[in-house]
Every structure is written in C-alpha cells, then in structure tokens.
Amino acid sequence: MISIFKLIGALGLIFISIGILTKKRKTQNIYYITGGLCLEAYSIYIGDLVFIVLQIIFIVAAGYDFLKLKIQ
Numbered sequence: 001m002i003s004i005f006k007l008i009g010a011l012g013l014i015f016i017s018i019g020i021l022t023k024k025r026k027t028q029n030i031y032y033i034t035g036g037l038c039l040e041a042y043s044i045y046i047g048d049l050v051f052i053v054l055q056i057i058f059i060v061a062a063g064y065d066f067l068k069l070k071i072q
Contacts, residue, residue, distance in 0.1 A: 003045075005041060005042050005045035005046075006042070008038045008041050008042055009038060009039055009041075009042030009045075011035075011038045012034075012035040012036065012037070012038030012039035012041075012042060013035065013039070014035070015031045015032075015034045015035030015038060016031065016032060016035035016036070016039075017035075018031050018035075019031030019032045019035060025065075025069055026066065026069050026070070029062050029063075029065050029066035029069070030066065032058070032062035033059055033062045033063055033066065036055055036058045036059040036062060037059060039051075039055050039058075040052065040055040040056065040059060043055050
C-alpha cells in the first residue's frame with residue numbers, strides 16, 4: 001500500500017509542474033507554494049535535512065514573489 005506522504009509528494013510535483021506551464025505569475029506562485037508545502041511534508045516524512053531546507057527556501061522565495069506582485 002502506498003503511503004499518504006508519497007501521494008502528497010507526488011501532488012507537490014504535479015502542482016509545481018502545473019505552475020511551470022501556467023502563464024500568469026500570481027497563479028504560478030500559488031502552484032509553487034502549494035507544491036512546495038506538499039514536498040516539504042514529504043521531505044519531513046523521509047527525514048532528509050537537505051531537502052527540508054531546500055523546500056523551505058523554495059516556499060519562502062515563492063511566497064515573497066507572490067506578496068511582491070500582490071502589493072504592486
């Protein structure tokens with residue numbers, strides 16, 4: 001049986017992939033943040049510290065870009 005965290009990780013990859021294909025930047029950032037959060041949950045589950053830190057940086061960067069666009 002497949003782990004719920006593996007499904008969450010797969011969803012994260014799908015969300016980030018959709019974000020790459022999306023043309024609107026605000027929508028891209030929402031997909032990136034959602035996908036990043038899913039992959040963060042998966043990386044915590046597998047216990048990979050490098051991946052955990054990488055995902056935190058990715059989420060913060062996408063969140064910053066989203067807020068920067070929202071303010072303009």
